[in-house]
Amino acid sequence: MPDYNVMELMVCVASRELEEGASVGVGTGVPCAATMLAQKTHAPNLLIVFEAGGVAPLLPEMPISVGDSRTFYKGVMASGMVQIMETCARGTVDYTFLGGAQIDMYGNLNSTQIGFDHDRPKVRFPGSGGANDFASLCWRTMVVTPQDSRRFVEKCDFITTPGYLTGDDAREKAGLPKGCGPYRIITNMAVMDFEPVSKRMRIISINPGYSVEDVQKNCGFELLKADKIIETAPPTAEELRILREEVDPERYVIGR
Amino acid sequence: MGAFENGIGKLFTDPDPDNARAFFRKKSREMKSKVMTVKEAVEKFVHDGEYLAIGGFGANRIPTAVCHEILRQGRKNMGFAGHTATHDFEILAAGKIFDRLDASYVVGLEARGLSPNARNYLQSGEVDVTEWSNYGLAARFRAAGMGVSFVPIRTTLGTETCKYGAGKIITCPFTGEPYLAVPALYPDVAAIHVHACDIYGNSQIKGISISDLDVARAAKRLIITTERIIHSDEIRREPNQTAIPYYLVDAVCEVPYGSYPGNMAYEYFSDEEHLREWMKVEKDPDAFKKFLDKNIYNCKSHFDYISINGGMEKMMKLRQKELLILAQEI
Numbered sequence: 001m002p003d004y005n006v007m008e009l010m011v012c013v014a015s016r017e018l019e020e021g022a023s024v025g026v027g028t029g030v031p032c033a034a035t036m037l038a039q040k041t042h043a044p045n046l047l048i049v050f051e052a053g054g055v056a057p058l059l060p061e062m063p064i065s066v067g068d069s070r071t072f073y074k075g076v077m078a079s080g081m082v083q084i085m086e087t088c089a090r091g092t093v094d095y096t097f098l099g100g101a102q103i104d105m106y107g108n109l110n111s112t113q114i115g116f117d118h119d120r121p122k123v124r125f126p127g128s129g130g131a132n133d134f135a136s137l138c139w140r141t142m143v144v145t146p147q148d149s150r151r152f153v154e155k156c157d158f159i160t161t162p163g164y165l166t167g168d169d170a171r172e173k174a175g176l177p178k179g180c181g182p183y184r185i186i187t188n189m190a191v192m193d194f195e196p197v198s199k200r201m202r203i204i205s206i207n208p209g210y211s212v213e214d215v216q217k218n219c220g221f222e223l224l225k226a227d228k229i230i231e232t233a234p235p236t237a238e239e240l241r242i243l244r245e246e247v248d249p250e251r252y253v254i255g256r
Numbered sequence: 257m258g259a260f261e262n263g264i265g266k267l268f269t270d271p272d273p274d275n276a277r278a279f280f281r282k283k284s285r286e287m288k289s290k291v292m293t294v295k296e297a298v299e300k301f302v303h304d305g306e307y308l309a310i311g312g313f314g315a316n317r318i319p320t321a322v323c324h325e326i327l328r329q330g331r332k333n334m335g336f337a338g339h340t341a342t343h344d345f346e347i348l349a350a351g352k353i354f355d356r357l358d359a360s361y362v363v364g365l366e367a368r369g370l371s372p373n374a375r376n377y378l379q380s381g382e383v384d385v386t387e388w389s390n391y392g393l394a395a396r397f398r399a400a401g402m403g404v405s406f407v408p409i410r411t412t413l414g415t416e417t418c419k420y421g422a423g424k425i426i427t428c429p430f431t432g433e434p435y436l437a438v439p440a441l442y443p444d445v446a447a448i449h450v451h452a453c454d455i456y457g458n459s460q461i462k463g464i465s466i467s468d469l470d471v472a473r474a475a476k477r478l479i480i481t482t483e484r485i486i487h488s489d490e491i492r493r494e495p496n497q498t499a500i501p502y503y504l505v506d507a508v509c510e511v512p513y514g515s516y517p518g519n520m521a522y523e524y525f526s527d528e529e530h531l532r533e534w535m536k537v538e539k540d541p542d543a544f545k546k547f548l549d550k551n552i553y554n555c556k557s558h559f560d561y562i563s564i565n566g567g568m569e570k571m572m573k574l575r576q577k578e579l580l581i582l583a584q585e586i
Contacts, residue, residue: 028367051390052313052340053464060580064528065366067313067340069521069578072464078521080465081340082398085391089410108415112387118420124378126364128417129340133391136411159416174414175425175434252367 002237006146006188007254009207011037011243012235014097014144014186023047024095025088025134030144031097032062033243033253040242049093051130053079062252066130085130088137091177096134097142101125102156105201105221107163107182107194109135109143110156118158132161136176140183147187152219164199171199190215191232195224207232263421265386268335268356269307271405271439279476283503289455290508294481294557297507298325301477302445307335308354309397309441309475311448311468314342315365315518315526317461319481321511321558322447327351328553337443338362339393339467343518346534349374350548356384358441360393368531373538387420388412388438394467396441400474408435446475449514450500451523453480454488457505460497463521472500481511483523511558513571524574530565 004012007030014034018024020043026035036059039046049055052067055077063070072078087093100109111131115122135141141163145151163182164171172178181199185192190212191205202224203215208231216223235243248254270276292300302308308326312318323344336354338345342365348354350373363374377383388396389412399407408426412418413436423436448468453459457480461468472478480500485508491498513520517527537547555561562571 052316052466064368064526065314065316065342065519067316067464067466068519068526069316069463072521078462078464080469081390081394081467082470085394085411112417118385118387118416120381121379124363124375125370126361127338127359127387128389128392128412129361129364130390132389132415132417133411136389136413161417162413162415165414171414175410175436176413177410 002235002240004235004240005254007256008235008240008243010144010186010188011254012239013191013232014142015041017142017184018043018046018095021045022094023049023092024097025049025051025084025093025138026066026097028063028066030099030253033248034097034144036062036247037239037243040246041239049084049087051081051084051134053081053084055079062248085133085137088134091139093138095140095142096138097144098131098135098161099143099145100161102151102153103143103145103185104153104156104163106165106167106199107141107143107185107201108156108159108165109161109163110158112158112160114157116157128160135161139180141181142184142186143182144186147189147215147218149218149220152221154221164194167199168197189218192223200224202226203229205230205232208234261419262424263418265420265422266356266384267422267439268358268386269441269443271441273403273405273440276400276442277403285503287456287502290457290505291455291485292507292509294321294325294509294511297479297509298322298329301479301506302326302331304331305333306444309337309339309443309446309471310341310344311446311466311471312344312515312518313340313466314344315531317449317515317520318344318518319447319449319479319514320347320516320518321481321509321514322479323347324552324555324558324561326353337393337441340390342366343531346371346374349377352377352382355382357386358388358393359385360388360390365531365535369535371535371538373544386422387417389417392421392423392438393441394470396438397467397470397474399438399440400442401470404440406437406439408437410435412436441474443471443475445477445479446471447479447481448472448500449481451483452486453482453508454486454491455508456488456502457500457508458488458491458498458502459500459505461499465499469499472504477506478504479507479509480505481509481514483512483514483520485510513562514558516562519578523578524571525577527565527570527574
């Protein structure tokens, strides 16, 4: 089995979720690395869109910004934000990849602030950016984040971006498009999905070297467990080669 | 938060399209030269207390020279549209030019990290913040560009981004489904950097337009900075290339490398070294003050700023980086 670090594992696991022919709205960092890896391995016809307007680029290297010139390099179209978000609103974009400072059991995300007082936050983060829009409109939201009980919290200090809100059908009742929401949470220790009725986060796969107890110990709320929990397949030698040589030779993401 | 609650954030601008129409009715359609310096444009069109929007995407195709000049002229108490704002926000926060903020993306510089100074400014309580998503703000500019007081969107519903925003929940008269109505945003003044324009302000943009076509139409006054001024014949030869027509434009300022240290598609890449230095030096207030003096307050223009940061040699390297030319040391 080849040696790999946790970032490499998370990027490889995330990339496998993007099937050939799918469409994905992408942010910088891990999402971009995972998307590029998918484009260079099993999904060459992945339709990649960036919120600033880039459509279907052939990414020459990892963008630093979702609006830099790499995001429409050899693309089929250089459009604008409204055009991209309208494409998502029409139901054309299958996946989005997001991160955040905090996530709760319904997959709601916080990227706005630490502390509950909006007038005087303890720590201010960027806010929604395009995250709320992508998570509202794309069919399936995936989150890649380290497993840590300070991140996986009972209650987010601020819900920036919708998961399943308070669970059950709360999301659709609020007026968000029907039939979409969080799909996979990929951490260094496990892969989670959401139980279909309660919409609570559920362990479906454990990464090599970890146990269900490890995951629960590093989570601030009770995780559901799938009937059959499998072991996550580790990165293959070929995935690692492409990731290291073609996707992230400068180790911006995998060197973190 | 319940599902059907209106935003409790402050609405900083007037969404009434009839008030905007009355303004645009009087705005000149004369095709006259609007060429002036950035200093003149900011003196003439950017005033204390007004509401400002900046085009581009944070560190991509931004009107850096206008942001610097606003600091040099010491504008205060402005409102600001923090829409995909990164390095532009970092500059304006360094000058503490605004006290109210529509925030969809602020404080961060994407993959580069967070600006310590901008963050402190927002944590200080000195700035009134109303939350939006990027599309929420883009849709607000679009509503203004359409000449209507709002547009309905299907994002942010049920979240605290919505709660601390200033949108309102409406019910679709056809389906009965809830929508978020986001109010038209007419900035008093906006600045946009473009690839080329003529002396009247007819502007061409290459690559992605982000929200600039709507920002240009929404703004009451518009400053264009341009990589180069081209002859009007060129505009008329390819009118399909015109992104912004002259009658929206109040000032034309020729600023080569005007997005530096940001990226300009097909022209030059961002200066990552300089952007890293900014964020690093912000951690030490004394060093940051010296840095701002050197790079902004003691510079007369964008040319000064570029010359103390590597000049033409640096610009040439950034051009090669943009064009993916794998040149060795020159």
